[in-house]
Amino acid sequence: MSTTFKISLALFAALLAVPFVPGLIYPVFVMKVLCYGLFACAFNLLLGFTGLVSFAHAAFLGSAGYVTGALMIRFGAHPLGMPAAFAAGIAASALVGLAIGGLAIRRRGIYFAMITLALSQIVYFLAVQFRWTGGEDGLQGIPRGSLFGLDLTSDTTMYYVTLGLFAAGFLFIDRVVHSPFGQILQAVRDNEARATSLGYDTDRFKLIAFVLSAAVAGYAGSLKALVFQLVSLNDVSLHTSTEVVLMTLLGGVGTIFGPLVGAALVVGLQNYLATIGDLVTVVIGLIFIVCVSFFRRGFVGEFLHLRRRRADRTIRRRPLRPDPETTPAAEPA
Amino acid sequence: MDITLQAFMAQLTIGLIGGCFYAMLSMGLAIIFGLLNIINFTHGAQFMMAAFLAWIGLTQIGPWLGYPDFQINFWVALVIAPLIVGAFGMVIERALLRRLYHLDHLYGLLLTFGVALVMEGGFRYVFGVSGQGYEPPEILQGPVDLGFMLLPKYRIFVVVASLLICLGTWYLFERTKLGAYLRAGTENPRLLQAFGINVPVMITLTYGFGVALAGIAGVLAAPIMQVTPLMGGNLLNIVFAVVVIGGLGSILGSMMTGLALGLIEGLTKVVYPEASTVVVFVIMALALLVRPAGLFGREV
Numbered sequence: 001m002s003t004t005f006k007i008s009l010a011l012f013a014a015l016l017a018v019p020f021v022p023g024l025i026y027p028v029f030v031m032k033v034l035c036y037g038l039f040a041c042a043f044n045l046l047l048g049f050t051g052l053v054s055f056a057h058a059a060f061l062g063s064a065g066y067v068t069g070a071l072m073i074r075f076g077a078h079p080l081g082m083p084a085a086f087a088a089g090i091a092a093s094a095l096v097g098l099a100i101g102g103l104a105i106r107r108r109g110i111y112f113a114m115i116t117l118a119l120s121q122i123v124y125f126l127a128v129q130f131r132w133t134g135g136e137d138g139l140q141g142i143p144r145g146s147l148f149g150l151d152l153t154s155d156t157t158m159y160y161v162t163l164g165l166f167a168a169g170f171l172f173i174d175r176v177v178h179s180p181f182g183q184i185l186q187a188v189r190d191n192e193a194r195a196t197s198l199g200y201d202t203d204r205f206k207l208i209a210f211v212l213s214a215a216v217a218g219y220a221g222s223l224k225a226l227v228f229q230l231v232s233l234n235d236v237s238l239h240t241s242t243e244v245v246l247m248t249l250l251g252g253v254g255t256i257f258g259p260l261v262g263a264a265l266v267v268g269l270q271n272y273l274a275t276i277g278d279l280v281t282v283v284i285g286l287i288f289i290v291c292v293s294f295f296r297r298g299f300v301g302e303f304l305h306l307r308r309r310r311a312d313r314t315i316r317r318r319p320l321r322p323d324p325e326t327t328p329a330a331e332p333a
Numbered sequence: 334m335d336i337t338l339q340a341f342m343a344q345l346t347i348g349l350i351g352g353c354f355y356a357m358l359s360m361g362l363a364i365i366f367g368l369l370n371i372i373n374f375t376h377g378a379q380f381m382m383a384a385f386l387a388w389i390g391l392t393q394i395g396p397w398l399g400y401p402d403f404q405i406n407f408w409v410a411l412v413i414a415p416l417i418v419g420a421f422g423m424v425i426e427r428a429l430l431r432r433l434y435h436l437d438h439l440y441g442l443l444l445t446f447g448v449a450l451v452m453e454g455g456f457r458y459v460f461g462v463s464g465q466g467y468e469p470p471e472i473l474q475g476p477v478d479l480g481f482m483l484l485p486k487y488r489i490f491v492v493v494a495s496l497l498i499c500l501g502t503w504y505l506f507e508r509t510k511l512g513a514y515l516r517a518g519t520e521n522p523r524l525l526q527a528f529g530i531n532v533p534v535m536i537t538l539t540y541g542f543g544v545a546l547a548g549i550a551g552v553l554a555a556p557i558m559q560v561t562p563l564m565g566g567n568l569l570n571i572v573f574a575v576v577v578i579g580g581l582g583s584i585l586g587s588m589m590t591g592l593a594l595g596l597i598e599g600l601t602k603v604v605y606p607e608a609s610t611v612v613v614f615v616i617m618a619l620a621l622l623v624r625p626a627g628l629f630g631r632e633v
Binding site: 053103106107109110111113114115117118119121122125129238242245249277278279280281282283284285286287288289291292293296 | 436439449457570625
């Protein structure tokens, strides 16, 4: 059993127990963390494993949420309404991802980030203009419907469904990262010219990664729309796009569990700091600055780095050359 | 469709003024990108900060100091506010950005983004989100009769002033010895340093200059736009699209693209007002389809 698998199992078991200890931790809070955690994992697939920065991920989260929400309001009573609306939401976000990604991969680096940001603004404006998205009000009172006869109205039922859907999404990302396809993505990230010289059509791989990431972000968005029965303009705003960057950065870019840790921290922080209003932006900005300046590996990344260093030290009890990384500098005489 | 000449010209002028701001801001971004290789996400917040400084100088500082009649007028603010914002930018460059040059560009982008969040959040906390009005100076109040329409004097001043600033900056970069150093630094900073130029200081000053340009734009914008903590961020999104279309490679290119897109936006307001907020983004998408490397393309 790999360590990742062990940690996943332990985490899953702990999450299963959450509704039994409502005094300790709110299931609704955990559902929020799970939705944002999956969202951050989707983002990390792009940033951490493909090396692309997107400022458009709110557009995917939001468009899926709007489509799922609007369909549920109309067809939520139908027995197959929830799975169909859910799938439609994912399809919508994948299509938006195809459009935005298809344009953005025409440019590299900083331009890529700016293009995603600009295009996500179109999605925002559309969400304001369309009638079916509810404009400034968003969609409220979205029915949760039922999943194969299982009524989702109660928070506890919804919690277990959310947990199951989250686990499926998380495993999917893990599979993608560790598949041969995922290895090619990492090769593109590390050295695009080299990947091209090996015969890979890097633009195609980047686009597929972008659409996958958008689809999983949409999956999280559809789930979130059902859990909170609410989709608002905030879901498609630049604000949400930056939050997901922060979650990923804080937890650890390019790690499997990092985005989950980051999402838990940021969501927890927002709950905790809800009383200070506008200062939340300042705090989030400061965390950004500190993370980028001093803490680029994030929590999980830093932990893995320390463990690797310790392992290295055990193997090389008596290093032939002093390793500048691990050996403290000699005291000046 | 029946459009009067007056309405048409009015929208075109508004578009031209918008274009002037796009031009000044995208030029600053291009200058900073040339030497520092980062996209300055703080640009919008610095623009906003200068507008706020001007507003504070005119309406707040007197009461704060206990002399209600004391105020810093527009002309003084037009000089001082960009200097303060530029100096503030140089402090950020020295203290924070400098540490990231050896890393992926992504980190510089995220850092400037974090600084922008802190600034916008801070101003929002102190001053709220509602817009503050700013009176243009007396000499520029009132309209001018152009024969076919009445145009506020201040708007004419903004167009003339920003065109002068743009051309001045272009001259500085393309026609002076200092500009030659800067362009050499863009091309190969290490070689330039080997010739005895203090490149780190040059980088700091360049960042300060680019930021100060945003500051000038901010003060000029104070009487036209509402002074709010959000004014910069909203504008910057559009300026990013402008920069993608025009490319960051050329100062003249970014200036021309900015003006042209402002005019197009103005025209869209006449023809199809609903689309005017997204037209720049749509043009960006089209430009990417037709000419992926940008109109003045030099892929970076």
